Amino acid sequence: SQTIHQWPATLVQPVGSPLSLECTVEGTSNPNLYWYRQAAGRGLQLLFYSVGIGQISSEVPQNLSASRPQDRQFILSSKKLLLSDSGFYLCAWTRRSTDTQYFGPGTRLTVL
Amino acid sequence: GQQLNQSPQSMFIQEGEDVSMNCTSSSIFNTWLWYKQDPGEGPVLLIALYKAGELTSNGRLTAQFGITRKDSFLNISASIPSDVGIYFCAGGYFGNEKLTFGTGTRLTIIP
Numbered sequence: 670s671q672t673i674h675q676w677p678a679t680l681v682q683p684v685g686s687p688l689s690l691e692c693t694v695e696g697t698s699n700p701n702l703y704w705y706r707q708a709a710g711r712g713l714q715l716l717f718y719s720v721g722i723g724q725i726s727s728e729v730p731q732n733l734s735a736s737r738p739q740d741r742q743f744i745l746s747s748k749k750l751l752l753s754d755s756g757f758y759l760c761a762w763t764r765r766s767t768d769t770q771y772f773g774p775g776t777r778l779t780v781l
Numbered sequence: 782g783q784q785l786n787q788s789p790q791s792m793f794i795q796e797g798e799d800v801s802m803n804c805t806s807s808s809i810f811n812t813w814l815w816y817k818q819d820p821g822e823g824p825v826l827l828i829a830l831y832k833a834g835e836l837t838s839n840g841r842l843t844a845q846f847g848i849t850r851k852d853s854f855l856n857i858s859a860s861i862p863s864d865v866g867i868y869f870c871a872g873g874y875f876g877n878e879k880l881t882f883g884t885g886t887r888l889t890i891i892p
Contacts, residue, residue, distance in 0.1 A: 701878050703879075711885075712784060712869070712882055712883070712884045712885055713824075713869070713882045715879060718878060718879060720878060728879075757821075759823050759824070761823075763878075768811070768812040768814070768873025768874075768875075768880060769812070769814060769826065769829050769873075770814070770826075770871070770880055771826060772816075772823035772824045772825070773823050774822060774823050775821070775822065775823045777821070
């Protein structure tokens with residue numbers, strides 16, 4: 670069976686500090702991978718998605734970047750965090766040529 | 782980005798009541814998905830629908846893929862306390878790697 674992991678689970682960072690969130694998927698190969706952000710009590714905002722190693726599509730221009738160094742690893746980064754980067758970050762995966770996305774447990778980021 | 786119209790935005794019900802919510806779109810979809818999110822956790826897939834008119838159940842949950850392919854419905858029968866949470870619909874289209882999500886329905890059970 671497939672499993673998706675995210676870490677850390679929670680993170681408190683000062684404004685201006687760097688960020689690295691990691692997502693890994695087990696039990697599948699060549700997945701599509703996604704990063705979402707969710708503000709408190711709000712819906713899901715797609716940030717980035719990837720259909721393969723080194724292939725990143727950006728949905729919203731902002732202070733964040735994504736990388737996919739390995740087939741089942743997806744990383745969300747920032748060089749300098751802003752207060753507005755606070756939120757709940759979710760990683761998701763799908764099998765190729767299917768729509769059904771499966772979400773990870775999320776990372777709660779608070780920027781102070 | 783585009784979001785689906787999901788209604789109602791919130792529901793306050795008593796335990797044991799049935800629940801109905803729906804999602805509508807101006808565009809057609811090939812896939813409709815329903816997720817539930819508990820506080821502080823990632824959304825969990827409840828039901829996936831892949832064919833117009835399809836009616837699928839998962840325990841007390843039943844979802845339907847609208848004939849027009851522009852809407853979907855989720856019903857929960859005999860609600861229990863663990864049904865509390867936010868329910869999201871999502872639509873997918875062949876050849877598009879992205880899903881379009883609804884704005885969510887927050888379900889609260891009144892004691």
